[in-house]
Amino acid sequence: MINRGEIVIADDDLDILRLLSLRLKREGWIISEHSNGRDALARAAAAPPALMLLDVMMPQMTGFEVLEAIRSHPDPLVAKTPLILLTASVQEESEIRAMELGADLYLRKPFDPRELISAVNSLAR
Amino acid sequence: MTGVSAALIHAIDRTRCVIIAGVKSAKLKGPRWQVFPLAAMLLAAMILIRFAVEDPDEPVFLLGILPIALVALEWGRWFGIAAAAAVSIVITIWLRETQMDLSTFGIAIRYATFFIVGGGLGHYATKLRRQNELLADITDSSPDVIFVKDSNGRYKFMNESGVKALGRESEREILGKRDPDLLPPKLAKSIVAIEDEARSSARPIIRELRSDSVEGEERVFMATIGMLIEQSGSLFVIARDVTERRRAEIEMRRAAQHFELAGDMMCTLSFDGWFLDLNDRWREVLGWSRDEMMRMSVSDLLHPDDRDSMSERWEELSSERMEQYQSRFRGRSGDYRWLSWTSSADPKSGVIYAVVRDITDYKNAEQLKDEFFALVSHELRTPLTSIIGYLELAEESELDEETEEFLKVIKRNTKRLARLVGDLLYVARLESGKEMIVDHREMDLAKTVRLSADAALPVANSNGVSLETTIEVDPAEINGDKERIGQAIDNLISNALKFTPKGGSVRVDLRDLGDEWGVSVTDTGPGISEADQRHLFERFYRTDSVIRAGIPGVGLGLPIVRAIISQHDGRVEVRSEPGAGAAFSLIIPKEMSDNDQ
Numbered sequence: 260m261i262n263r264g265e266i267v268i269a270d271d272d273l274d275i276l277r278l279l280s281l282r283l284k285r286e287g288w289i290i291s292e293h294s295n296g297r298d299a300l301a302r303a304a305a306a307p308p309a310l311m312l313l314d315v316m317m318p319q320m321t322g323f324e325v326l327e328a329i330r331s332h333p334d335p336l337v338a339k340t341p342l343i344l345l346t347a348s349v350q351e352e353s354e355i356r357a358m359e360l361g362a363d364l365y366l367r368k369p370f371d372p373r374e375l376i377s378a379v380n381s382l383a384r
Numbered sequence: 385m386t387g388v389s390a391a392l393i394h395a396i397d398r399t400r401c402v403i404i405a406g407v408k409s410a411k412l413k414g415p416r417w418q419v420f421p422l423a424a425m426l427l428a429a430m431i432l433i434r435f436a437v438e439d440p441d442e443p444v445f446l447l448g449i450l451p452i453a454l455v456a457l458e459w460g461r462w463f464g465i466a467a468a469a470a471v472s473i474v475i476t477i478w479l480r481e482t483q484m485d486l487s488t489f490g491i492a493i494r495y496a497t498f499f500i501v502g503g504g505l506g507h508y509a510t511k512l513r514r515q516n517e518l519l520a521d522i523t524d525s526s527p528d529v530i531f532v533k534d535s536n537g538r539y540k541f542m543n544e545s546g547v548k549a550l551g552r553e554s555e556r557e558i559l560g561k562r563d564p565d566l567l568p569p570k571l572a573k574s575i576v577a578i579e580d581e582a583r584s585s586a587r588p589i590i591r592e593l594r595s596d597s598v599e600g601e602e603r604v605f606m607a608t609i610g611m612l613i614e615q616s617g618s619l620f621v622i623a624r625d626v627t628e629r630r631r632a633e634i635e636m637r638r639a640a641q642h643f644e645l646a647g648d649m650m651c652t653l654s655f656d657g658w659f660l661d662l663n664d665r666w667r668e669v670l671g672w673s674r675d676e677m678m679r680m681s682v683s684d685l686l687h688p689d690d691r692d693s694m695s696e697r698w699e700e701l702s703s704e705r706m707e708q709y710q711s712r713f714r715g716r717s718g719d720y721r722w723l724s725w726t727s728s729a730d731p732k733s734g735v736i737y738a739v740v741r742d743i744t745d746y747k748n749a750e751q752l753k754d755e756f757f758a759l760v761s762h763e764l765r766t767p768l769t770s771i772i773g774y775l776e777l778a779e780e781s782e783l784d785e786e787t788e789e790f791l792k793v794i795k796r797n798t799k800r801l802a803r804l805v806g807d808l809l810y811v812a813r814l815e816s817g818k819e820m821i822v823d824h825r826e827m828d829l830a831k832t833v834r835l836s837a838d839a840a841l842p843v844a845n846s847n848g849v850s851l852e853t854t855i856e857v858d859p860a861e862i863n864g865d866k867e868r869i870g871q872a873i874d875n876l877i878s879n880a881l882k883f884t885p886k887g888g889s890v891r892v893d894l895r896d897l898g899d900e901w902g903v904s905v906t907d908t909g910p911g912i913s914e915a916d917q918r919h920l921f922e923r924f925y926r927t928d929s930v931i932r933a934g935i936p937g938v939g940l941g942l943p944i945v946r947a948i949i950s951q952h953d954g955r956v957e958v959r960s961e962p963g964a965g966a967a968f969s970l971i972i973p974k975e976m977s978d979n980d981q
Contacts, residue, residue, distance in 0.1 A: 275769055275770055278770060278773040281777060347761065347763075347766045368765045368768070369773075370769065
C-alpha cells in the first residue's frame with residue numbers, strides 16, 4: 260500500500276473517529292486522531308497535514324473555530340490546509356457559515372463512506 | 385288721519401297676504417303667471433280712482449292708492465315709485481281728458497304725493513316681506529323641524545322639514561290645526577305636556593320626543609321648545625331627528641363594550657404611532673398603565689430589530705385589506721413580548737385599527753421545538769452514522785454466508801431508520817417555515833429516474849411485480865437537487881410497489897412535455913378514492929384501506945414529494961380511480977425562474 264500524507268481527524272464521538280480513521284487508513288493515509296478541536300489545531304499548526312476532517316460540535320474548540328484559526332494562520336501552508344467539516348446538524352445556516360469561513364466541503368451525517376473517501380482523495384494535497 | 389293710516393296699513397297687510405299667496409302660487413306655476421295678479425291690481429286701481437274722481441272724498445282716494453301701492457310693493461322700491469309716478473301722470477292726463485273741474489297741476493301734485501307715500505309704504509312692506517321670505521327660506525332649508533304655535537296650540541307656521549315629517553304635502557294642510565288633528569294621540573299628549581313645561585319656564589327647554597313616522601319606524605327627536613316673547617302665548621319648537629345618531633351611539637357603546645370585553649389587546653393608533661385608544665388587555669400583557677401607554681408611541685416600545693418590518697407593514701395598511709404581522713414589544717418589566725398584529729387603517733381619518741394577540745408562549749414553544757429537533761437530529765444521526773459505517777466495514781471482512789445475510793438485514797433496516805429520521809427532520813424544517821437551501825446544480829433527470837428504478841428492482845422482484853421504465857429523452861437536463869428529486873421518485877416508486885398486488889405492474893416514465901419534464905409512476909393497485917385524494921399530501925395522512933391492509937409507513941412520503949417538487953417550481957398530479965390503479969406525475973419545468981437560482 261502506498262504511503263500518502265497525513266490527515267488530521269477530530270471528532271468527540273470516538274466510534275466515528277475510529278471509523279473515519281479505519282476507512283482512510285485503508286486508502287493509505289496516515290491518520291492523526293484527536294477528540295477535540297484544540298488538539299487538532301495544534302497538530303495541524305505544528306505539521307501542516309494533507310487534509311483536515313473536523314466534526315462541527317466538539318468540546319474546547321468547535322469545528323468552526325478551528326476552521327477560522329486555520330484560515331487566519333500566519334503560515335500560508337497551514338492557512339491553505341484543505342478542510343472538510345462533518346456535522347449531524349440540520350441547521351441550514353451552519354452550512355452557509357462553513358462555506359463563508361472557507362471550508363472546502365461540508366458533509367452531513369450520516370454520510371456515504373464512498374462519498375467521503377472520494378472527497379478526501381480529491382481535496383487532499 | 386291716524387285712524388285712516390292704521391286702517392290703511394291693516395288693509396295693506398291683509399291684502400298683501402292675498403297677493404303674496406297669489407304671487408307664491410303664480411311663482412310655482414312659472415314666471416309668466418306673475419303678471420296676472422299685478423295686472424288685476426292695476427285694473428282695480430283704475431276703477432277705484434274713476435269712482436273717486438266723481439266723489440272726491442279723501443278715504444276713497446286713499447283706497448284708490450292702495451292697490452297701486454301694493455303693485456309697487458311687489459315690484460320693489462324704485463321701480464314701484466317710478467311706476468306709481470308714471471301711472472299718476474297717465475291718470476292725470478286721463479282726468480283732464482274727461483274734463484274734471486280741477487287744475488291739472490293740482491291733481492297731478494295730489495296724486496304724485498299719494499303715490500310717493502304709497503311707494504314708501506310699499507318699500508316698507510317689501511322689506512318686511514323679504515325678511516319673512518328670508519326666514520322662510522332659512523327654516524325651509526333646515527333639516528330640523530321648526531314650527532310655531534299660538535296660545536291655543538294651533539299651528540301658525542311650519543317649515544318644509546316639518547311638513548314632510550308629518551307626511552303632508554304643504555304647510556296649508558297644517559296651519560290652524562292642533563296636534564290631536566295631526567299626530568298619533570300618544571305623541572300629541574307628550575308634546576302638550578312638554579309645551580306646558582316650556583310655557584312655565586323662562587328659558588327654552590330641550591327634551592327628547594319619540595314619534596312613529598309615516599313608515600311606522602320609531603324616530604327620535606331632540607326638541608328645543610321656547611316662548612316667543614313678542615307674541616304672547618305662542619311658542620316655537622325646533623326639533624332635530626336624532627334617530628341615526630342615537631343608533632350610532634348605541635353601536636358605539638356596543639363597540640366600546642366589545643373593546644373592553646375582548647380577550648385580545650385592541651387599540652387605535654395614529655399613523656405616526658401614537659396610541660389613540662386601547663383596552664385594558666394591554667396592561668395585563670405589557671404591564672404599562674393606560675396613561676403610560678397613551679404617552680408613548682409604538683417606536684418607544686417596539687424591539688429595535690422589528691422597527692423596519694413594522695414600518696414597512698404600516699405603509700401598506702389600507703382600509704380594504706387586513707394585514708397580519710408580528711413584532712416584539714417591551715413590557716414594563718423590560719422583557720419583550722411577541723405580539724401578533726391584525727390591523728387595517730383608514731387613511732382618510734389617519735387611524736389604524738388593530739387587534740393584537742400575545743403569542744410569546746407560542747413563540748417560545750416554537751423555539752423549543754426547533755431546538756428539540758436540532759438536538760434529536762444530532763443525537764439520532766451520530767449513532768446512525770457509526771452503525772452504517774461499521775456495518776460497511778464489517779461487510780468487507782471475511783464472513784460466513786449466514787452472518788453476511790444478517791448484516792444485510794441490519795443494514796437495510798438501519799437505512800430505513802436513517803431515512804425516517806431524515807424525513808421527520810425535513811418535514812419539521814418545512815413546518816418551521818424557514819427557507820430551505822436547495823442545492824441546485826445541473827443534473828440529468830434520466831439518470832436519476834434510472835437509478836431510482838434500478839434501486840427498486842429487488843423489491844419489485846421479491847413482490848412479484850413487474851417494474852418497467854420508459855425514458856423518452858436521454859439525457860434530460862435540469863437545474864436541481866438530484867438527491868432530493870431522487871428521493872421524490874423513490875417515494876413514488878416505493879408507494880406504487882407497496883400497493884401493487886403480486887402479478888401487477890409498475891411503470892416509470894420520463895416524458896418531454898415541451899417546457900416541462902414529466903416523471904410519472906403508474907401502478908395497477910387498488911387506486912385511491914376521490915375523498916382520499918384530497919388528503920393525500922397532508923402530513924401523517926394514511927387512508928383507512930392502507931391502515932386496514934397493514935401497509936407500513938408513517939404518511940410522510942407524499943408531503944415530502946410535494947415539498948421537494950415545489951422547491952423546483954414544479955407540481956405533483958394524481959390520477960386514479962378506485963379499482964383501476966393510480967398514476968402520480970411530477971411535472972418539473974426545464975428552466976426555473978431566475979429568482980430561484
